[in-house]
Amino acid sequence: MLFVSTRGKTDLVSSAHAITRGLAADGGLFVPQHFPKMRMSDIKAMENKPYTERAIDILCQFLTDYSEDELRECVQQAYAAEKFGGEPVPLVKVNDNTAVLELWHGPTSAFKDMALQLLPHLLTRAIAKTGEKNKVIILVATSGDTGKAALEGFADVEDTEIIVFYPSEGVSDIQKQQMITQTGKNVRVFGIEGNFDDAQKGVKEIFSDKSLADELAQQGYVFSSANSINWGRLVPQIVYYFSAYADAVKNGYITLGQPVNFVVPTGNFGNILAGYYAKIMGLPVERLLCASNSNNVLTDFINTGIYDRRREFYKTISPSMDILISSNLERLLYNITENNAEKVTEYMTSLNNEGNYKIDSEDLKKIQSQFFGAWVDELETKEAIGRIYNDYKYLMDTHTAVAWRTLEKYRLLTSDEMFSIILSTASPYKFSDSVLEALDDRSSVGKEPFALLHELNERTGVPIPVKMIELEKMTAIHNDVIAAADMKNTIKANLL
Numbered sequence: 073m074l075f076v077s078t079r080g081k082t083d084l085v086s087s088a089h090a091i092t093r094g095l096a097a098d099g100g101l102f103v104p105q106h107f108p109k110m111r112m113s114d115i116k117a118m119e120n121k122p123y124t125e126r127a128i129d130i131l132c133q134f135l136t137d138y139s140e141d142e143l144r145e146c147v148q149q150a151y152a153a154e155k156f157g158g159e160p161v162p163l164v165k166v167n168d169n170t171a172v173l174e175l176w177h178g179p180t181s182a183f184k185d186m187a188l189q190l191l192p193h194l195l196t197r198a199i200a201k202t203g204e205k206n207k208v209i210i211l212v213a214t215s216g217d218t219g220k221a222a223l224e225g226f227a228d229v230e231d232t233e234i235i236v237f238y239p240s241e242g243v244s245d246i247q248k249q250q251m252i253t254q255t256g257k258n259v260r261v262f263g264i265e266g267n268f269d270d271a272q273k274g275v276k277e278i279f280s281d282k283s284l285a286d287e288l289a290q291q292g293y294v295f296s297s298a299n300s301i302n303w304g305r306l307v308p309q310i311v312y313y314f315s316a317y318a319d320a321v322k323n324g325y326i327t328l329g330q331p332v333n334f335v336v337p338t339g340n341f342g343n344i345l346a347g348y349y350a351k352i353m354g355l356p357v358e359r360l361l362c363a364s365n366s367n368n369v370l371t372d373f374i375n376t377g378i379y380d381r382r383r384e385f386y387k388t389i390s391p392s393m394d395i396l397i398s399s400n401l402e403r404l405l406y407n408i409t410e411n412n413a414e415k416v417t418e419y420m421t422s423l424n425n426e427g428n429y430k431i432d433s434e435d436l437k438k439i440q441s442q443f444f445g446a447w448v449d450e451l452e453t454k455e456a457i458g459r460i461y462n463d464y465k466y467l468m469d470t471h472t473a474v475a476w477r478t479l480e481k482y483r484l485l486t487s488d489e490m491f492s493i494i495l496s497t498a499s500p501y502k503f504s505d506s507v508l509e510a511l512d513d514r515s516s517v518g519k520e521p522f523a524l525l526h527e528l529n530e531r532t533g534v535p536i537p538v539k540m541i542e543l544e545k546m547t548a549i550h551n552d553v554i555a556a557a558d559m560k561n562t563i564k565a566n567l568l
């Protein structure tokens with residue numbers, strides 16, 4: 073299996089190359105040359121396999137330059153019981169035709185662990201395979217969840233360094249505490265005076281700075297990305313769609329072959345794209361429901377075929393979906409246009425230069441036949457958390473609630489009552505303030521973050537993730553806050 077760029081201007085590369093480089097040299101994203109098909113009997117066989125073996129079934133189709141034993145080592149370390157509590161992705165049935173796939177049982181209580189626990193293992197082996205002699209520096213700009221998940225994944229991984237930049241006033245108290253207490257001898261974390269866009273812009277500039285790259289190469293370093301544009305982050309996400317389906321069959325919620333809907337709280341379009349890939353590979357998926365918050369650029373795109381980032385940016389209670397440019401959409405466009413790299417390049421150039429693009433009507437029809445898009449405001453989000461808890465004693469975080477409400481809107485509009493699986497992307501404890509407000513309609517403003525954890529626990533009896541309790545007693549190690557303009561110099565000072 074080889075990989076091509078969505079912009080069509082680079083040679084075919086191996087998966088190890090795609091994973092080490094992150095982004096293709098022509099600015100495009102790496103995509104597999106073709107999609108392997110899974111048979112219904114393959115899916116049936118997954119029913120009695122543990123998650124790690126299900127993962128190997130999928131990964132070995134795409135990562136053909138890794139041996140099965142190598143992949144087994146990778147997944148067993150990534151999804152070990154000490155990290156995921158034994159059952160990495162439980163499927164919880166909430167009512168007759170709705171189940172929730174909990175993707176947040178990893179070390180940072182967000183779904184990004186599913187990919188970022190595995191990526192370091194794939195990457196270190198990829199480095200060896202490609203003959204890369206330099207030490208890899210993972211550079212991350214984060215709005216909260218990615219930073220911690222990447223730190224947790226890369227801490228003390230041989231031959232890597234990880235440097236994380238976060239907006240010092242732009243992440244939640246818990247997220248900040250998670251990052252500044254991170255241990256590991258290859259780990260550095262810096263607050264930025266500015267917002268997430270400033271941090272992201274700084275990282276992008278550093279990535280494209282040729283003279284800095286040369287200087288670092290002389291010292292034996294090369295940059296790589298743990299961002300969700302990296303193929304090594306996408307491929308582990310295909311697995312849990314198959315796994316959820318196999319569990320739904322195994323538990324008798326559906327019969328083998330019966331189609332289901334998946335509902336995905338969406339930001340950068342990585343998670344839902346993995347579901348689309350699973351569908352291409354033969355998983356019986358009816359529709360993929362793309363759930364957005366007030367930053368509804370994707371809802372508009374799915375409804376009109378126009379992607380327009382020139383709009384107001386809202387800070388919401390589901391912050392991991394506060395995004396105006398969904399990078400992985402480029403990969404969907406590549407598939408939908410039947411690998412038309414020229415068209416994709418045109419769209420992306422227009423997005424960059426004019427801030428918008430419009431796809432052809434046939435392409436839009438194809439998207440609409442497989443996707444549904446809706447958005448949910450803050451009030452609706454909180455209302456859903458409170459109501460679902462009251463009705464079913466099921467506690468959701470804000471992102472999951474956006475997905476729940478999206479499914480309700482879809483059902484109202486289409487009368488499709490098919491069995492549907494909601495992807496739950498964060499533990500409710502990661503957003504205790506909003507969740508408590510949703511349950512009891514009172515303000516948590518000004519309350520101490522760890523007091524809120526205990527309050528939510530007393531209110532619901534839902535256990536607090538162990539790692540989050542431990543956080544309270546950990547000491548802050550990374551206290552530096554720097555100007556956004558100093559990111560490059562900070563890297564030099566720390567590495568050269």
Ligand SMILES: *Cc1c(COP(=O)(O)O)cnc(C)c1O
Pocket residue numbers: 182183184217218300337338339340341342343344392393471497498
């Ligand atoms: C990252 C994230 C998302 C968005 O996922 P994408 O793959 O970027 O679409 C949703 N919810 C949570 C909690 C996240 O951390």
